[in-house]
Amino acid sequence: MGGTATNCSVGSSDRKVIVEKIIIDFSVFDEAVSGVGYIKDSTELMVDARKRAAVAEQIDMSAVLTRYQKETGFSTDVVKAQQRELLRFLSLSAVVIRVGKSYGMAGAIDELWHTFVIFTRNYAQFCKQVAGCFLHHVPDTGGAICCKIPCQ
Template sequence: MTAVMEHTAARTLIDETLFSRLATRITIDHGMDHDMAERIMDQALAFLAAAATNRCAPISPSPMVDIGWHTFILYTREYAEFCQRIAGRFIHHVPDDESDTADRVSAHDEGRSPTLVAIEHAGYAIDPELWPLTDGSCGPCHEEGNCAASGKDGNENTDKRTK
């Protein structure tokens, strides 16, 4: 017999009111429709849930999913409470400050597969449209969203991530 693992929507990890506030903020700040903003926020929560339990390969969000992470971090109290609840620690946002774009794209692509595996392993659904393998525009966190969760110990508070 084959076991089938059901994947749930990550939006269930937070209160519906907070989820709506975050999606609305994405809609306003990034000029996209509310449905897309909700999808982005759901995948950001799935990524964070995976980062909370992943102790294997480094994982990082796609540029679109990183929008959701950036948005959630703005709500510092709620973000800190969420991190404590799902991870028992703060999940730091660690930008990739590599200077070589080709290296950033390669490193980002290498991190994508382990990220998707970690999300599925954590039991959350993946929205494939928000996780393209290569979009050719990966860059520093503040420009295109090439970021990662804090390192192996999950508690690093570093200013930047380098190779």
């Protein structure tokens, strides 16, 4: 599950590192969230995130990925890698929102999220299956590169 995390960004540098670790590798989730006092015991959250990610990976995103690849010119391998990271991000976000936390996203992964959101029916169904609620993409208006996900 390794890789780079150049597409992630949130408000503070501490939180940026956390988002990069979480998106890149579920195995550091516990260390990342408990290390800054976000969550005392993340074992249940970790299990929940993995279950949600497994559900997310089964959802057909072929139309979204085709459009995204045409728009960006990225190779199929790059698009698939970005899809994996987006699904991890959304799965983790669906979990931590339940404890009042959120993470930000920027760069190529966020651009893929934008493409996914415009496929409204597909995205709404994804949110229902993975999060149990609609995950709104809410850009930060304070100038930081950040998108929080309030669950409603």
